[in-house]
Amino acid sequence: MAERKTGDGRTVASGTAKMTPSEAFVETMVANGVTDIFGIMGSAFMDAMDIFAPAGIRLVPVVHEQGAAHMADGYARVSGRHGVVIGQNGPGISNCVTAIAAAFWAHSPVVMITPEAGTMGTGLGGFQEANQLPMFQEFTKYQAHVNNPNRMAEYTARAFDRALSEIGPTQLNIPRDFFYGEIETEIPEPQRLDRGPGGEKSLAQAAELLATAEFPVIISGGGVVMSDGVEECKALAERLGAPVVNSYQHNDSFPASHPQWCGPLGYQGSKAAMKLISQADVVIALGTRLGPFGTLPQHGMDYWPKNAKIIQIDADHKMLGLVKKITVGICGDAKAAAAALTERLADRTLACDATRGERAARTKAEKDAWEEELTAWTHEKDPYSLDMIAEQEQEEGNWLHPRQVLRELEKAMPPRVMVSTDIGNINSVAHSYLRFEEPRSFFAPMSFGNCGYALPTIIGAKAAAMDRPAIAYAGDGAWGMSMGEVMTAVRHDIPVTAVVFHNRQWGAEKKNQVDFYDRRFVAGELESESFAGIARAMGADGIVVDKLEDVGPALKKAVDAQMNEGRTTVIEIMCTRELGDPFRRDALKKPVRFLEKYQDYV
Numbered sequence: 327m328a329e330r331k332t333g334d335g336r337t338v339a340s341g342t343a344k345m346t347p348s349e350a351f352v353e354t355m356v357a358n359g360v361t362d363i364f365g366i367m368g369s370a371f372m373d374a375m376d377i378f379a380p381a382g383i384r385l386v387p388v389v390h391e392q393g394a395a396h397m398a399d400g401y402a403r404v405s406g407r408h409g410v411v412i413g414q415n416g417p418g419i420s421n422c423v424t425a426i427a428a429a430f431w432a433h434s435p436v437v438m439i440t441p442e443a444g445t446m447g448t449g450l451g452g453f454q455e456a457n458q459l460p461m462f463q464e465f466t467k468y469q470a471h472v473n474n475p476n477r478m479a480e481y482t483a484r485a486f487d488r489a490l491s492e493i494g495p496t497q498l499n500i501p502r503d504f505f506y507g508e509i510e511t512e513i514p515e516p517q518r519l520d521r522g523p524g525g526e527k528s529l530a531q532a533a534e535l536l537a538t539a540e541f542p543v544i545i546s547g548g549g550v551v552m553s554d555g556v557e558e559c560k561a562l563a564e565r566l567g568a569p570v571v572n573s574y575q576h577n578d579s580f581p582a583s584h585p586q587w588c589g590p591l592g593y594q595g596s597k598a599a600m601k602l603i604s605q606a607d608v609v610i611a612l613g614t615r616l617g618p619f620g621t622l623p624q625h626g627m628d629y630w631p632k633n634a635k636i637i638q639i640d641a642d643h644k645m646l647g648l649v650k651k652i653t654v655g656i657c658g659d660a661k662a663a664a665a666a667l668t669e670r671l672a673d674r675t676l677a678c679d680a681t682r683g684e685r686a687a688r689t690k691a692e693k694d695a696w697e698e699e700l701t702a703w704t705h706e707k708d709p710y711s712l713d714m715i716a717e718q719e720q721e722e723g724n725w726l727h728p729r730q731v732l733r734e735l736e737k738a739m740p741p742r743v744m745v746s747t748d749i750g751n752i753n754s755v756a757h758s759y760l761r762f763e764e765p766r767s768f769f770a771p772m773s774f775g776n777c778g779y780a781l782p783t784i785i786g787a788k789a790a791a792m793d794r795p796a797i798a799y800a801g802d803g804a805w806g807m808s809m810g811e812v813m814t815a816v817r818h819d820i821p822v823t824a825v826v827f828h829n830r831q832w833g834a835e836k837k838n839q840v841d842f843y844d845r846r847f848v849a850g851e852l853e854s855e856s857f858a859g860i861a862r863a864m865g866a867d868g869i870v871v872d873k874l875e876d877v878g879p880a881l882k883k884a885v886d887a888q889m890n891e892g893r894t895t896v897i898e899i900m901c902t903r904e905l906g907d908p909f910r911r912d913a914l915k916k917p918v919r920f921l922e923k924y925q926d927y928v
Contacts, residue, residue: 412441533674550660573591597696613639743794744788828901
């Protein structure tokens, strides 16, 4: 049989050859560079699983399949390659839905492999039978269903190709009996798109707008990260002298040390970024869909510029003008488009050239003011938080203010760190304190906002970049959903560091009960055993921190153990019950009651 070399030195069958469908499936994954798959073993795909190892593929067994899909997401977001997840048909597959939805909103090229019940039992209500394609219909860019064993390689290749070309998760659904038999097939070569900068007309229109702009501002989004276009974004920003703000939960899309970086927009973002973009006459939305949650009013500011002209650049034409009214839409690669615009502006005299120094001074002043405010903002000052602080001062033990903790963690961050954050109150406040120097460093559940995201995602990220420090942030509520994956990190030598903010409550939703429901708390309290102690029982290290001066040293100790000893550590930080800004002010109203027995509940 003829063979060809893959880019990573493995071999794959070349030309038409006789093989089993399992071999066709595995060989096609090898052709696409797959070296790691996350999941739980199952009889539905055991014939293929039996040859993963000789093909150079590691199956990383997890505690729960939702964790496996999050790991595949983190792996894809760090590596820029496919993340792959697999599970047993029925319940193993349905467990992945939430994590695939998160990957969808993160535009991660995750391939969800879903073996299903055998064709001779379909429709009979057999063991672990489920209709698996509708489960993922809303959260995948493409769904491939192998309808004949002879098409195994074809559909497998297409699922991998589409995950990259469509920039999001795809599903490969395979009846479990189709792994067996004998077929004549060819392993397809991977197809990769060469994305361009966009149309000449739209690029020319954008260049004309920028030439006349007096206060241009760039929003650097996830598309900049995914296209490896940070340097091109920097070049465009420097040509314009433009402040650069990060789109929501993409703090790694521009280096924080750059003088034109201003921080993230959106929930719990940077006041400097918001104040500066509010002054823009032209906004360049580079690689961002301008999602609504990332442009909502925040810190009491409705900062989105009402009269600015908007240039939006996105690789998906369906995103152009979807959320915000735009002046010019460019369907193109963020990296290529930024380079093309910089080239068009290189030898032109721009209106903003005359005010470059003034705008730089204004940018620095806003950033300095925000940094001073962050440093002075040691605790929340709303009446409820002040009451909680006073109450906890009467309790035994020390309780730390979350903002002070986040500042100390920021100071102790190692170079080239990767950080994932879960959903929740303290994790959202962390957005103002997380700064990065390189892309593919920050991971969050984006618009889907699911709990239990941070730990498994950072495990997947670490598996793809073992040379980089990996840290997860989680609140105690979200931590309870995912902490079992500590065993995955320990069992399979994928060391990470987890910081758990232990404030004994579902903080984000509880804040809504404070602001809208007169402190009538329902189901918001969480009393838990020591998470550090649980971590030690799972084979990891556990550290409890209840003194502010111990926060930085604890993180440094944990990262040192991760990088030099291969140890996973859970740092449990005992936090006050104070709460940051409400999470969904836009979606709630003061209650109205008509029935007499509920009149007191207003």
